[in-house]
Amino acid sequence: MSKLTRTPPQINISMSASNPDLPTSENLRCDKRRRLSGDERDSSTSMQCELQKLFASLELKLLHRIETIEKDVREIKCMSTSSQETNQAIEKSISFVTNQLTALEDKIDKLEDNRKVISKEISLLDSKCENMERIMRKSCIEIRNVPKIKNEKLNDLFNMIHTLSAKLGLKLGNSDLRDVYRINNKANKDVSSVIFEVSNTLLKSCFLESAKKWNRSGSDQLNSTHLGLTGNVTPIYISECLTARAKRIHYLARDFAKTHSYDFCWTSNGLVYLRKKSGDPYILIAHEGKLEELK
Incomplete structure (x- = not known):
């Protein structure tokens, strides 16, 4: 087989040279290269501008954020410093108050000891x-619920006591009766107590014993007629002249005796006594706490 060769087509150089307006292939490649590189430069420049704007915006935000953080940090430092100063002031105040409380506690302890x-x-x-008052009243007798006399005088009171002593079979001479006086009763304007003092405690005991025998005899109980008074008949009550403290103890002792089945409650020489049953030893009630102990 014969070897064939192909020859490239012949270009009419004379035609190309004679017509310069016709683009050649080299010119086409150069023009296309210049056009592509210009678009790329514009796109790159635009992207750089946008990135610069973005970075600038981020930088401003970061700077603003940093400034805000620095401001907050300064405020926190100021608050911390102020808080430390406040805490120190509070600690000083607490220490001062504690010292004051300690001093007050010491004073209170001393006052309690003094109290x-x-x-x-x-x-x-x-x-x-109480003992002195009881001694002063050791020869005094009290008559309660005595009616008052209009324009009453001291002589009227003496006559009441003499009349009553005669009824009881006692003859009191002027030397036996040392004093008589009435105690006003605010609760009742019509009656009150009359207190009289005899010359000795033996006469006092005889008077009280005679009054008890009279009331136990079953005849009429002692009343205002036995004092030589006329008008409405009012019962009278004769007893020792007790101090205010002894009267209260006697009242509580009587109530205690009824509640706890004590058969005897009496007074002697201004003192109050209790006895559970006949033959039992007596109990001296010197103060109210004694009743609490008996419970």
Whole structure:
């Protein structure tokens, strides 16, 4: 087989050269390369501008955020410093108050000790006063529920006691009756107590015993007629002249005796006594606390 060769087509150079307006292939490639590189430069420039704007915006935001954080940090530092100063002031105040409380506690302890001492002294003085008052009343007798006389005089009171003593079979002379006086009763304007003092405690005991025998005899109980008084008949009650403290103890002791089945409750020489049953030892009620102990 014969070897064939192909020859490239022949270009009419003379035609191309004679017509310069016709683009050649080289010119086409160069023009296309210049056009593509211009678009790329525009796109790159635009992207750079956008990135620069974005970075600038981010930078502004970051700077603003940093400034805000720095401001907050400064405020926190100021608050922390102020808080530390406040805490120190509070600690000083607490320390001061604690010292004051300690001092007050010491004073209170001392006052409490003084109060106990004073309380003991008052109790002792009260007992002494009670004893002195009881001694002063040791020969006095009280008649309760005595009707009042209009324009009553001291002589009227003496006559009442003399009349009553005669009814009881006792003859009191002027030397036997030392004093008589009436105690006003605010609760009742018509009756009150009359207290009289005899010359000695033996006469006092005889008078009280005679009054008890009269009331036990079964005849009419002692009343205002036995004092020589006219008008409405009023029962009268005769007893020792007790101090205010002894009267209260006697009242509580009588109530205690009824509640706890004590058969006897009486007074002697201004003191109050209890006895459970006949033959049992007597119990001296010197103060109200004694009744609490008996419970």
